[in-house]
């Protein structure tokens with residue numbers, strides 16, 4: 001049976017693991033605290049879910065989902081990820097989480113190029129980075145559904161992108177190929193194709209972002225902000241338009257860096 005290794009089982013990683021279980025995959029979950037901390041997650045996901053170390057997750061996966069903060073990517077098992085198709089969900093949040101990184105702030109690199117540089121032998125495909133975790137489950141649809149949503153992918157290996165697209169289709173989404181990792185700024189935070197594109201009511205997002213900015217300015221974590229929204233399907237055609245029209249949004253121009 002095909003297996004998805006999941007490194008990072010927080011807000012986003014666990015929801016994608018749920019999609020994988022629904023698609024009849026095995027999942028091997030890992031986090032920073034070790035397998036014993038994943039007992040309840042495994043119980044909720046059922047018998048095809050297993051808890052492991054991040055090395056074991058990487059080794060077990062036909063694909064590996066990487067869903068951790070950028071700041072910890074250097075701690076991940078580089079050797080075990082070598083040759084693996086790795087779905088990279090990483091976004092860069094310098095002010096409250098990852099710290100400022102010059103090559104990203106200046107636009108010399110995209111976030112996923114930096115992840116690829118840190119994990120050079122992994123076959124990295126940026127995916128699931130532009131959708132809010134709350135929309136991942138409600139917007140998933142089987143192939144052929146009229147209201148199936150699309151998500152962008154980017155990567156430097158055509159073979160890895162084809163494999164990732166096959167997986168993402170099984171998980172419930174069409175894909176739009178944006179090109180190389182160097183092009184993945186087209187769906188980094190606060191671009192038109194980022195999380196906003198799947199909101200049913202963007203006013204919820206905009207008021208939430210104002211609150212996030214206030215909390216960051218006050219030196220507090222923005223994690224408590226409520227962005228609850230039912231989600232709206234995003235067609236491949238609409239996504240392509242948003243990606244084509246996208247301006248590059250550097251850290252300094254973000255409302256919530």
Ligand SMILES: NC(=O)c1ccc[n+]([C@@H]2O[C@H](COP(=O)([O-])OP(=O)(O)OC[C@H]3O[C@@H](n4cnc5c(N)ncnc54)[C@H](OP(=O)(O)O)[C@@H]3O)[C@@H](O)[C@H]2O)c1
Pocket residue numbers: 007008009010011012013030031032033034037054066067068069070072075076089090091092128129130131132133134
């Ligand atoms: N949440 C979203 O809506 C969303 C959407 C798109 C993209 N993203 C991006 O996806 C990534 C994950 O986001 P999230 O919201 O799911 O974060 P999160 O809820 O904070 O979860 C992060 C996960 O990473 C694990 N982790 C931390 N250090 C690790 C290490 N050294 N080795 C293995 N696992 C480690 C954590 O384990 P412990 O719990 O044991 O510490 C936790 O399971 C981030 O880069 C984020 O920017 C998030």
